[in-house]
Amino acid sequence: MVLSREEVREAMTKLVGAENLVTDEKTLQHSSIDRYRKYEDISGVFTQPIPAAIVKARHTDDIAKVLQFCNENGVNCIPRTGNSALESMLESVKPNHIVLDGSGLNKVIKIDEYNMQVTCEAGVVLEDIENQLRAKGLTTGHSPQSKPLAQMGGLVATRSTGQFSTLYGGIEDMIVGLEAVFPNGEVTRIKNIPRRAAGPDIRHVVVGNEGALCYITEVTVKIFKYQPENHRFYGYTLDDMEVGFEILREVMVAGYKPSIARLYDVADAAGHFSHFQKDKCVLIFMAEGPAGITAATGAGIEEIVAKYKQCEQVESQLISDWFDNLNWFPEQVAEEREEIVATKNMGFTTEIAANWDKINAIYESACARVKAEVPDVTWVGGHSSHSYMNGTNLYFVYYYDLNCEPTEEIHKYHNPINKIIVEESLKHGGTMVHHHGVGKARAPWIKDEYGSSFYILKTLKQAFDPNNVMNAGNIIPLEFLD
Ligand SMILES: Cc1cc2nc3c(=O)[nH]c(=O)nc-3n(C[C@H](O)[C@H](O)[C@H](O)COP(=O)(O)OP(=O)(O)OC[C@H]3O[C@@H](n4cnc5c(N)ncnc54)[C@H](O)[C@@H]3O)c2cc1C
Structure with a gap:
C-alpha cells in the first residue's frame, strides 16, 4: 500500500522535526524534476510526481532513520545535494516520494596537507572547498563546469568528471574513502588509504550509484599542488x-x-x-x-x-x-532561462565516449541523423573534452526552436535527439554515457550498454535496495528488475 502524502509528512516530522521539512507547493513542484525538463520548469508546468516533502538532513543519523523508514514503508527516496543534475535523475517514477536533501551536511572535516587528502561532508559545494584549498596553494584537480553548483555527494554519486580530467582523472580516480548509508539504515565507512588489494574495490559500488543504491554522507578525495x-x-x-x-x-x-x-x-x-x-x-x-x-x-x-x-x-x-569564464554560477542558470523565454530556442547536450577508431564515425552519423530526423533543429555539433590513452568523449550540443507546448518538448525534440546519439554510440561499440549519468532518460538502453554484465548491476541493485526505494527507475527501469 502506498502511503498518502499526509502520512509521509507525519512520519518525516517525527523523524527529523517539522523545522527540517519543506512542504510549500511551489518548492515541491520545482523539486519534482531536474534540468532535463528545464522547459517545463521555465513554463511553470509540472508533469512528474510532486514530492510529499523535502527532508533536510542535518546528520548521518537523520539519513539512516529516514532511509530505514522509506525502506520499510515503500516510500521512494530521491537523494539530492547540489541539484545540478541534467539527466532526469531527480524525477520520481513513484508517487508520494521524498527528496532527501543533504546540502545542510556542509562541513569541511579535514584538510590533511601531509597526506594530501581532504574530507568533506556530502553537502560541501565544490567551489567552496576548492577556494579554501587554493588559498593554501592546493587543489582537488576536479573542475566540472558546475563547480559552483554541484556538491561533493552528488559529484561522487554521478561519477562526475572535470575540465582537467586528462591529467587528474575523473572523481573515481580522486576518491580515497567515503561514508555511505544503505536503505536498511546500515552506515558504512570505507577507510582512507592509498590503495588496497583486499578483494574488489567496493568504493565503486558507491561511486556513480546515482542515489539508486545508497546515500553518500562523507567523501575524502586526493589533493594536489596548485601552481x-x-x-x-x-x-x-x-x-x-x-x-x-x-x-x-x-x-x-x-x-x-x-x-x-x-x-x-x-x-x-x-x-x-x-x-x-x-x-x-x-x-x-x-x-x-x-x-x-x-x-x-x-x-x-x-x-x-x-x-x-x-x-x-x-x-x-x-x-x-x-x-x-567557462563555469556556471546561479547567475548563468538564470540568464539561460531568460534567453529561452526570449528566443523560444533551447539547447541541450548528450555526452558519450568511444575508442579512437570509432569516435569520428559516431560524430558524423549522429550529427547527420539529428539534422535529418528531428524537426526545428537550429544546429547540432559538439566537442571532445576528455581524452584517454584508448579513446575520447564526445559532448554533443544541440539547439532547437520550440514549436510546441511545454509538455511536448521532451517528446518532440529532446528524447528523439538523445535516442539518436545513444543508438549511434552503442551501435559503434561506444558508451552511451560519459559523465552526466544515466538517470531515467538513458535507462531504457541500460541492458544494451552493459550486455552480459547487466547481471552484476542488477544483482547489486537487488541486494542493496531490494524494495526499490532508492531513486527507483534511475539507471535501471522498474520493468528490468522483474
Ligand atoms: C551548467 C552545468 C554544467 C555541468 N557540467 C558538468 C561537468 O563538467 N562534468 C560533470 O561531470 N557534470 C556536469 N554537470 C552535471 C552535474 O553538475 C553533475 O552530475 C554533478 O555531479 C551533480 O552533483 P549535485 O550535487 O548537483 O547532485 P544532484 O543534482 O543533487 O544529484 C545528482 C544525482 O546524484 C544523486 N545524489 C545526489 N547526492 C547524493 C548523495 N549524497 N548520495 C547518493 N546519491 C546522491 C541524486 O539522486 C541524483 O541521481 C553539469 C551540470 C550543469 C547544470
Missing part, C-alpha cells in the same frame, strides 16, 4: 574534426598529460570562439604542474601539432581568457 604560475595554454584553428581527433590521439599516445585537451567542431566553436574561429574547428590544450613538466608537455604538444599544416596557432591569452 597557476606554470599554467600554459595552447589554441589552434583547423579544418576538420578527423584531423583533430588524430592530433588528440597522438598527444595521448605519446604519453603527454595536458590537463585540458579539447576539440570543438565548427558549429560548437562558433558559440565559444567567434572572435577568432573564422568558421573552423578549434583545438585547445592546457599544461599544468611543476615548471619542468609543463614546459615539456607544451613542447611536446607544439611538436605534434606542427606536423599538421592545417593547424593555425592563436594567441594563448585568448584561450586562458575564455577558460576563466
Whole structure:
C-alpha cells in the first residue's frame, strides 16, 4: 500500500522535526524534476510526481532513520545535494516520494596537507572547498563546469568528471574513502588509504550509484599542488574534426598529460570562439604542474601539432581568457532561462565516449541523423573534452526552436535527439554515457550498454535496495528488475 502524502509528512516530522521539512507547493513542484525538463520548469508546468516533502538532513543519523523508514514503508527516496543534475535523475517514477536533501551536511572535516587528502561532508559545494584549498596553494584537480553548483555527494554519486580530467582523472580516480548509508539504515565507512588489494574495490559500488543504491554522507578525495604560475595554454584553428581527433590521439599516445585537451567542431566553436574561429574547428590544450613538466608537455604538444599544416596557432591569452569564464554560477542558470523565454530556442547536450577508431564515425552519423530526423533543429555539433590513452568523449550540443507546448518538448525534440546519439554510440561499440549519468532518460538502453554484465548491476541493485526505494527507475527501469 502506498502511503498518502499526509502520512509521509507525519512520519518525516517525527523523524527529523517539522523545522527540517519543506512542504510549500511551489518548492515541491520545482523539486519534482531536474534540468532535463528545464522547459517545463521555465513554463511553470509540472508533469512528474510532486514530492510529499523535502527532508533536510542535518546528520548521518537523520539519513539512516529516514532511509530505514522509506525502506520499510515503500516510500521512494530521491537523494539530492547540489541539484545540478541534467539527466532526469531527480524525477520520481513513484508517487508520494521524498527528496532527501543533504546540502545542510556542509562541513569541511579535514584538510590533511601531509597526506594530501581532504574530507568533506556530502553537502560541501565544490567551489567552496576548492577556494579554501587554493588559498593554501592546493587543489582537488576536479573542475566540472558546475563547480559552483554541484556538491561533493552528488559529484561522487554521478561519477562526475572535470575540465582537467586528462591529467587528474575523473572523481573515481580522486576518491580515497567515503561514508555511505544503505536503505536498511546500515552506515558504512570505507577507510582512507592509498590503495588496497583486499578483494574488489567496493568504493565503486558507491561511486556513480546515482542515489539508486545508497546515500553518500562523507567523501575524502586526493589533493594536489596548485601552481597557476606554470599554467600554459595552447589554441589552434583547423579544418576538420578527423584531423583533430588524430592530433588528440597522438598527444595521448605519446604519453603527454595536458590537463585540458579539447576539440570543438565548427558549429560548437562558433558559440565559444567567434572572435577568432573564422568558421573552423578549434583545438585547445592546457599544461599544468611543476615548471619542468609543463614546459615539456607544451613542447611536446607544439611538436605534434606542427606536423599538421592545417593547424593555425592563436594567441594563448585568448584561450586562458575564455577558460576563466567557462563555469556556471546561479547567475548563468538564470540568464539561460531568460534567453529561452526570449528566443523560444533551447539547447541541450548528450555526452558519450568511444575508442579512437570509432569516435569520428559516431560524430558524423549522429550529427547527420539529428539534422535529418528531428524537426526545428537550429544546429547540432559538439566537442571532445576528455581524452584517454584508448579513446575520447564526445559532448554533443544541440539547439532547437520550440514549436510546441511545454509538455511536448521532451517528446518532440529532446528524447528523439538523445535516442539518436545513444543508438549511434552503442551501435559503434561506444558508451552511451560519459559523465552526466544515466538517470531515467538513458535507462531504457541500460541492458544494451552493459550486455552480459547487466547481471552484476542488477544483482547489486537487488541486494542493496531490494524494495526499490532508492531513486527507483534511475539507471535501471522498474520493468528490468522483474
Ligand atoms: C551548467 C552545468 C554544467 C555541468 N557540467 C558538468 C561537468 O563538467 N562534468 C560533470 O561531470 N557534470 C556536469 N554537470 C552535471 C552535474 O553538475 C553533475 O552530475 C554533478 O555531479 C551533480 O552533483 P549535485 O550535487 O548537483 O547532485 P544532484 O543534482 O543533487 O544529484 C545528482 C544525482 O546524484 C544523486 N545524489 C545526489 N547526492 C547524493 C548523495 N549524497 N548520495 C547518493 N546519491 C546522491 C541524486 O539522486 C541524483 O541521481 C553539469 C551540470 C550543469 C547544470
